[in-house]
Amino acid sequence: MTTTRREYTFKPNQTEGRHGWLRLTPAYSVQLVREHLAQLPAESHVLDPFSGTGTTGLVAAECGLRCDLIDINPFLVWFARVKTASYSRADLETALAAARGIAHPDARIMSHGSAPHWVPPIRNIERWWHPKRLAYLSRLRTAILEAAPVNSPAWNLLLVAFCRMVIELSNAAFNHQSMSFKANDGQLSLFGDGDEALWSERFLRLVRDMAEEASQPLAGAVTVIQGDARHVPPPAHGTYDAVITSPPYPNRMSYIRELRPYMYWLGFLRETHEAGTLDWSAIGGTWGAATSKLLRWQPLGHPIPYSQFDALLSGIAAHSDILASYIHRYFEDIRTHLQSLFSVLRSGAKVFYVVGNSKFYDTLVPVEDIYVHLLDDAGFVNCRAEMLRKRNSKKELAEFVVSAIKR
Ligand SMILES: C[S@@+](CC[C@H](N)C(=O)[O-])C[C@H]1O[C@@H](n2cnc3c(N)ncnc32)[C@H](O)[C@@H]1O
Structure with missing residues (x-):
């Protein structure tokens, strides 16, 4: 059967x-x-x-x-x-060094005091991300865009890890064929509320895992x-x-x-x-x-x-x-x-x-x-x-x- x-x-x-x-x-x-x-x-x-x-x-x-x-x-x-x-060792090292810099507690661009950052023109964006997560994603994106040469292999890998963060920090649920939203009640899907250091650790972990997988010829x-x-x-x-x-x-x-x-x-x-x-x-x-x-x-x-x-x-x-x-x-x-x-x-x-x-x-x-x-x-x-x-x-x-x- x-x-x-x-x-x-x-x-x-x-x-x-x-x-x-x-x-x-x-x-x-x-x-x-x-x-x-x-x-x-x-x-x-x-x-x-x-x-x-x-x-x-x-x-x-x-x-x-x-x-x-x-x-x-x-x-x-x-x-x-x-x-x-195909990724060279140098490509992967560039991606890892950039991710380490972004995830470092002293990273300037990731600090709250830095200038307001761009957010995408998605309708009802507040349904997708809690304001704190949205602000974090925005800073993360800016940091990535500055961390590696445009369109380089390292830049691309960092952006895929960013896409993972975009979903992991969102209220989207993909349990059905068509996706739905969890209530935006301030609860975080993976991490404790507002813990940006944990989010940055997660980003670094994603880049590390991807670099390992990308090293397989x-x-x-x-x-x-x-x-x-x-x-x-x-x-x-x-x-x-x-x-x-x-x-x-x-x-x-x-x-x-x-x-x-x-x-x-x-x-x-x-x-x-x-x-x-x-x-x-x-x-x-x-x-x-x-x-x-x-x-x-x-x-x-x-x-x-x-x-x-x-x-x-x-x-x-x-x-x-x-x-x-x-x-x-x-x-x-x-x-x-x-x-x-x-x-x-x-x-x-x-x-x-x-x-x-x-x-x-x-x-x-x-x-x-x-x-x-x-x-x-x-x-x-x-x-x-x-x-x-x-x-x-x-x-x-x-x-x-x-x-x-x-x-
Ligand atoms: C069922 S998905 C393929 C998924 C794929 N097998 C995978 O493992 O990711 C169908 C794909 O067809 C693409 N598509 C739709 N219309 C197309 C067209 N006219 N020409 C080329 N691709 C098209 C969609 O963008 C979508 O990525």
């Missing part, structure tokens, strides 16, 4: 060295990716066109393979680069491209031998919603409207203005090659036109992606898509079946879906691996 199989979720990744640097709920399982990459010949060139936090790239590099990653979100592109980079080579998987660029040389990826699921989950705090603090988002614009450009995004744009969205007019697709849309439209458009647009985007992917693969290349089904009102969207039909329509052969695990939420919800071969 297929169960919820924790090993096939992002959860065990948190204790897997670099894989645990920053959590993203929809990140997929390191073990699953290892099982699939282990089947490939040593010279294989792998592509993940929806790479998120870079799980595929890091596993591929650990296995000595070449891997290209594509993601549309500039923060995730930055993070995947940092996570899969990676055998393979990873290239991270900021791009749109609806128009997959060809690799610099030849064609890809395999694809393993987990695209967005059509479940209204917004990556921007979860990533917002990092993106604002690190300057990847500067104004609130930018979040909606980015989510609209992503497949399956529904954050902010993306929702109202769906109201005006019109299909291209080529039917989705799945015989029950219109009935499925009508079932959803009976409750919500906007959700029906959301599902329609999602599968049009995936079709465009698969057609574009076909031309960058060698004949015989294997593709693996980890997808989740979804349910709106009483209509179950058999996402895995629709992928099988879209792959078949794009010219792939041996297209099939296999259930991977059940999800905790509703009982019909599950994840699947959809696989196919390029003819």
